[in-house]
Each structure stands twice: as C-alpha cells, then as structure tokens.
Amino acid sequence: MGVTEKLDDVPPGTDRLAFREWNDDDLDRFHAICSDPQVMKFVGDGQAWSRDRTGRFIHSAKEMFREHGYCQWALIHKVDGELIGYCGFVNSDDAPEIGWRLAPEYWGKGLATEAARAVLKHGIETLGFQRVIATVQAANVASIRIIEKLGMTQVERFDRDGREVLVYSADAGRLTSG
Numbered sequence: 001m002g003v004t005e006k007l008d009d010v011p012p013g014t015d016r017l018a019f020r021e022w023n024d025d026d027l028d029r030f031h032a033i034c035s036d037p038q039v040m041k042f043v044g045d046g047q048a049w050s051r052d053r054t055g056r057f058i059h060s061a062k063e064m065f066r067e068h069g070y071c072q073w074a075l076i077h078k079v080d081g082e083l084i085g086y087c088g089f090v091n092s093d094d095a096p097e098i099g100w101r102l103a104p105e106y107w108g109k110g111l112a113t114e115a116a117r118a119v120l121k122h123g124i125e126t127l128g129f130q131r132v133i134a135t136v137q138a139a140n141v142a143s144i145r146i147i148e149k150l151g152m153t154q155v156e157r158f159d160r161d162g163r164e165v166l167v168y169s170a171d172a173g174r175l176t177s178g
C-alpha cells in the first residue's frame with residue numbers, strides 16, 4: 001500500500017545520532033557541507049553545490065516527508081548538537097532509495113554506518129518497505145562498504161556521463177531474518 005499510519009515519524013535515534021525534519025534555518029550549515037568539493041566528489045557530476053541547489057534539496061526533503069512519510073532526514077550529532085548531514089530515503093520508480101552524506105569532520109567514526117542501520121530498520125519495521133535500493137558511484141569505496149555492511153546485494157551496473165554507477169538492493173524478508 002505504501003501508506004503509513006505514522007507519517008510524521010522519524011527514525012529513533014542511536015547512541016550518537018538523532019534524526020529530525022529539516023528547518024529553513026539549516027541552510028547555512030548544510031550548505032557548508034554541500035559546497036565542499038571533497039564531500040561532493042562522488043555525488044552526481046561531482047560538482048560542489050550552489051546555495052540555491054542546497055536550498056532546493058531541503059525544500060524537496062520537506063515535501064517528500066510530507067507526501068511519503070520519509071525523506072533524507074537531517075542528522076544530528078548528539079554530543080555537540082550539530083547538524084552533520086543527512087541519512088534517509090528518497091522515492092524512486094523502483095523502490096525507496098537509501099542514502100547519506102556527512103560533514104568530513106565526522107568521517108571515519110562509524111557514524112554513517114550507525115545512521116544507515118537505524119534508517120534501514122525504520123524503513124522496514126515502521127514504514128513497511130519490502131525492498132530498498134542504493135545507488136553509488138563505483139569509485140565511492142566508503143559508501144560501498146556501508147552498503148555491503150547493510151547486507152545489500154549488487155543488482156545492476158551502468159554508465160552515467162562517464163561515471164560507473166552500481167545499484168544495490170535489499171529484500172526486507174532477508175534482512176530481518178538475517
């Protein structure tokens with residue numbers, strides 16, 4: 001059905017992280033992340049985002065949350081209360097797609113994996129997703145590692161504007177039973 005009774009739910013927090021809806025006030029901080037070339041290296045065409053593009057992301061996430069009950073939620077680092085990126089889902093023609101983006105100061109601490117596990121659990125157990133996909137550029141080793149740790153399986157490989165893209169899939173039944 002895709003209709004949930006708890007459309008305003010966000011994933012429960014973890015030891016170190018909390019999820020929340022986006023606010024317009026998030027633009028400055030989130031744009032500092034999206035305008036950093038090292039963050040955007042394996043995202044889309046690899047170009048750092050303009051402030052306008054970052055604003056459109058926040059707007060789309062708010063719309064998606066309202067319409068679908070999920071989005072790429074704002075990710076808060078509990079200890080310092082900082083917005084450190086996002087983790088969540090976007091809808092696609094195929095199945096909800098999981099993704100993440102963190103500020104570089106917070107890389108290498110297992111935070112993206114922690115966030116992704118909480119988001120995937122929320123998608124399956126609360127939102128009732130039967131299947132989740134992930135797309136990643138083949139050169140994005142850290143993201144591929146996270147996807148593998150989630151138990152997802154590669155199902156497709158294609159070229160987009162000269163960049164090799166991999167598609168992974170996870171079946172809810174297999175993940176919850178595994």
Ligand SMILES: CC(C)(COP(=O)(O)OP(=O)(O)OC[C@H]1O[C@@H](n2cnc3c(N)ncnc32)[C@H](O)[C@@H]1OP(=O)(O)O)[C@@H](O)C(=O)NCCC(=O)NCCS
Pocket residue numbers: 038039040042043099100101102103106107108109110111112113114135136137140141142143145146
């Ligand atoms: C991808 C990203 C979210 C990873 O965040 P993170 O919090 O550092 O990830 P984690 O600490 O959970 O580690 C992920 C795994 O990748 C490994 N890893 C991290 N960087 C790596 C690198 N450069 N090369 C190889 N492995 C790497 C880690 O060792 C870890 O694996 P392990 O648990 O087996 O040791 C972060 O680098 C990021 O925001 N990148 C820019 C945005 C982006 O590319 N988003 C994804 C688009 S599909």
